[in-house]
Amino acid sequence: MKKLSGKLKTDVKELKSLLPAEDILTFEFVSERGLAFAVVYADPITDKELLGEQVIRPLLRYEGEAAAQAVAKQLTSPEIRTEKTFEKLSEEVLAGNPVLLFEGADEGVIAGTKKVFVRAVAEPSTDVVVKGPREGFIEDVKINTSLVRRRFKTGELKMDMVEIGRRSKTAVAVCYLEGTSVQPVVEEIKKKLAAIDIDYIPDSSYLTHFLSSRPFSLVKQVGTTEKPDIFCAKIAEGRVGLLVDGSPIALTAPYLLIEDFQSSEDYFVPPYRATFTRLLRLFALIVAIYLPAFYVAAQLFKLQLFPVKLLLTIAGSIRDIPFSPSLEMLLVLLVLEVLNEASIRMPKYVGMALSVVGALVLGETAVSAGFVSTPAIIIIAFSGIGLYAVPNLIEQTSVLRLVMLLVAGSVGTYGIVLATAFVILYLVTTENFGAPLVAPFSPFVKRDLRDTLIKYNLGSLPERPKTLKSPNKRRLR
Amino acid sequence: MNRISTRQLYFFLACVAPVGKLVLLPAQLANFAKNDLLFPALVQIVLSAAAVFCVLLLARRRMTFYGLLSETFGKIAAKIIATVFAVFLLFAALLPLLEQKLFVQSVFYDTLPSVASFAPFYLFSVYLCARPIFCCGRTWDILGPLAVVGLAGVLVLSAPSADYGALLPAGAAGGSGFLQGFSGAFPWFFDAALLVPMLGKIDYREGAAWKGALFYLLGGLGVLFFLATFYGIFEEISVNQLFAFSATSKYFSGVTMLGRIDFIFIYTLALVMAFYCALPLQGAVECALQAYGRNRVLPAVLSIAGNALLFGLSLALDYKFADVLKAVSGTVFWLFPVFCLAVPVLLFLFTYKGGRSETA
Numbered sequence: 001m002k003k004l005s006g007k008l009k010t011d012v013k014e015l016k017s018l019l020p021a022e023d024i025l026t027f028e029f030v031s032e033r034g035l036a037f038a039v040v041y042a043d044p045i046t047d048k049e050l051l052g053e054q055v056i057r058p059l060l061r062y063e064g065e066a067a068a069q070a071v072a073k074q075l076t077s078p079e080i081r082t083e084k085t086f087e088k089l090s091e092e093v094l095a096g097n098p099v100l101l102f103e104g105a106d107e108g109v110i111a112g113t114k115k116v117f118v119r120a121v122a123e124p125s126t127d128v129v130v131k132g133p134r135e136g137f138i139e140d141v142k143i144n145t146s147l148v149r150r151r152f153k154t155g156e157l158k159m160d161m162v163e164i165g166r167r168s169k170t171a172v173a174v175c176y177l178e179g180t181s182v183q184p185v186v187e188e189i190k191k192k193l194a195a196i197d198i199d200y201i202p203d204s205s206y207l208t209h210f211l212s213s214r215p216f217s218l219v220k221q222v223g224t225t226e227k228p229d230i231f232c233a234k235i236a237e238g239r240v241g242l243l244v245d246g247s248p249i250a251l252t253a254p255y256l257l258i259e260d261f262q263s264s265e266d267y268f269v270p271p272y273r274a275t276f277t278r279l280l281r282l283f284a285l286i287v288a289i290y291l292p293a294f295y296v297a298a299q300l301f302k303l304q305l306f307p308v309k310l311l312l313t314i315a316g317s318i319r320d321i322p323f324s325p326s327l328e329m330l331l332v333l334l335v336l337e338v339l340n341e342a343s344i345r346m347p348k349y350v351g352m353a354l355s356v357v358g359a360l361v362l363g364e365t366a367v368s369a370g371f372v373s374t375p376a377i378i379i380i381a382f383s384g385i386g387l388y389a390v391p392n393l394i395e396q397t398s399v400l401r402l403v404m405l406l407v408a409g410s411v412g413t414y415g416i417v418l419a420t421a422f423v424i425l426y427l428v429t430t431e432n433f434g435a436p437l438v439a440p441f442s443p444f445v446k447r448d449l450r451d452t453l454i455k456y457n458l459g460s461l462p463e464r465p466k467t468l469k470s471p472n473k474r475r476l477r
Numbered sequence: 478m479n480r481i482s483t484r485q486l487y488f489f490l491a492c493v494a495p496v497g498k499l500v501l502l503p504a505q506l507a508n509f510a511k512n513d514l515l516f517p518a519l520v521q522i523v524l525s526a527a528a529v530f531c532v533l534l535l536a537r538r539r540m541t542f543y544g545l546l547s548e549t550f551g552k553i554a555a556k557i558i559a560t561v562f563a564v565f566l567l568f569a570a571l572l573p574l575l576e577q578k579l580f581v582q583s584v585f586y587d588t589l590p591s592v593a594s595f596a597p598f599y600l601f602s603v604y605l606c607a608r609p610i611f612c613c614g615r616t617w618d619i620l621g622p623l624a625v626v627g628l629a630g631v632l633v634l635s636a637p638s639a640d641y642g643a644l645l646p647a648g649a650a651g652g653s654g655f656l657q658g659f660s661g662a663f664p665w666f667f668d669a670a671l672l673v674p675m676l677g678k679i680d681y682r683e684g685a686a687w688k689g690a691l692f693y694l695l696g697g698l699g700v701l702f703f704l705a706t707f708y709g710i711f712e713e714i715s716v717n718q719l720f721a722f723s724a725t726s727k728y729f730s731g732v733t734m735l736g737r738i739d740f741i742f743i744y745t746l747a748l749v750m751a752f753y754c755a756l757p758l759q760g761a762v763e764c765a766l767q768a769y770g771r772n773r774v775l776p777a778v779l780s781i782a783g784n785a786l787l788f789g790l791s792l793a794l795d796y797k798f799a800d801v802l803k804a805v806s807g808t809v810f811w812l813f814p815v816f817c818l819a820v821p822v823l824l825f826l827f828t829y830k831g832g833r834s835e836t837a
Contacts, residue, residue: 307736428615442618
């Protein structure tokens, strides 16, 4: 690594040669005592007002010696450090931190006057609550770490910063509570992050691939959240969190499947209500996955599953439908998925029109025209709603629903039973960072069941989940 | 966590193992022992519990089945015995598989489906058998509660229709009926043999042997209650009710209003049974792996080979179930007491060293 020579013109030329882009500018000035300075900065991402106020103005009247440490003391910016090599200095310029060079100095002074373009901290649309904190993470890692730091006023909270991405050099904060998080898990995460050799990380979801023990698995192996309160609660339980610059979605590990059935609101309402809503979520998920499949299997292979009166109603509805039950259900499901995809991507002002087209034109007219039956629409609608009861598992459950439907159409109810057996076997054998995915159900941990589908009150949860193996077992004294 | 915990073992013995005895066994026992069907079942349960006790006592040494054999009889003899035991487990898997196939074809479909309808089971079984055997423990944590829900649901819906007085007077079937029922029930009580390949993978805790036997007896009580309910409902025609647990609950009065809600419990039990029926195959694969070494592909190869063999047999014997039943529970029934009772007891007598748990 090449070091600074102490000759201003040569050093500026050398630094500029590493940064040939047109938006890298140099501002040269001379102090009242005749010391020549040059500031090299990236124009679009440097706060020039701060640069002038905190760096240039104090130096105009500088009368001290031409040494980096002495110059640094004159600056009023709270983030000041020095570097000797051009490579490090150029990295800082590209990160938005201007570099101050001056005649006779073998070190460059870096000022933290980065211009940050961020949206306001707002409630995330994917995790809305009636009771409880409404803050959500945003795309800036510094603000996100501040949201976490604000909640833990303890030196035990560690935020180890690492950079990932050969070109993006994305900042990733590994957050954990020393003495509460499991140290081998922290080390394993750091090791996995260090092993990533990719040029660009656009979002935290890229990291999940590298952190998962089964990268091609259908099921999630790393937890995600957009809310600092949930993030902090998970860290407080002994998990390790990751905040990735440019992403509002934070990651947590180890991840347990049951986490996605828990909402932050469950902890702010009475336990019986939380228990009821969690069971409701499970019921909704089961209905979402199995209802279309059982409807098709019952029609094709086992009519006894319907009560007689319902059977007569269904028979009346499907009499003139030109498609087989499985094809009919598949078509309606496909329409739902397309509508869903379009409604997410479309501009908001088209949303209303889309609802009208989806509900009236496709729904009503398709039934009137005799393409699909009313029960099929009702079942898919119910299944579609059920899917959103557990929003963090939508990707997985929608695939499972399709698989179950295909199996039911070809093998019938026994196919559904076998597919369920496959899913159970797959889930119980998946673990990541030493935590089994379906714990505390398998392996069965009786104590941890108190905050799963059944939610006990806070006084009954004095210890951290045993599954996470935290060295600091008690949280309530 | 790559071991089977004692809790998982108890789930298996008390909840999962009884499910395999609820399909054809009740009709088989009613055929021979009539209203005395509880007695041969009770004796079988007690004997199996004793064998389970012996196997679990061996588990405290934390050595595999092959390890125990090779330590006692030398490597060559151990290889032979382990292979023979694996072949027996394949043989033991045949009847439950055919039984399950018939059950599925008659209960899951309104009309008789093609033979291929049961074929997906073998895909599942291939996948299960290729997994390490400790995975069973994890599945039992889920299947145990499911089995309890399924069995309790079926019993709650069935019990009101049962006339338990039909079991009286006790002893009416006589000694020969008891003996025939007893010997004919052997193919359903091979649970101790299923535990043998798991030796060395069980995380033994002090007292697990007698607790395991006790849990097995507890599960056995559930079976006996079901048998009593079954006979209480069907009495003389019990012998014709081949798929017992799907038949007993359909007389629940709510069925006309709500449809066959009992299918929720029947399907739950069918899910548990799918795992239970694949277990002897998994045990066979494990025995072979212990004897001949383990590498990356061998579990998958053995799993595919074992399942393909049984799939082929189930196709070949598709219309010969009655003959198979007659042969397995009649002509060669003695194989079961030999491998499921004698082998665990002999293994225990030859290899048990007493004292506290050893480390592998």
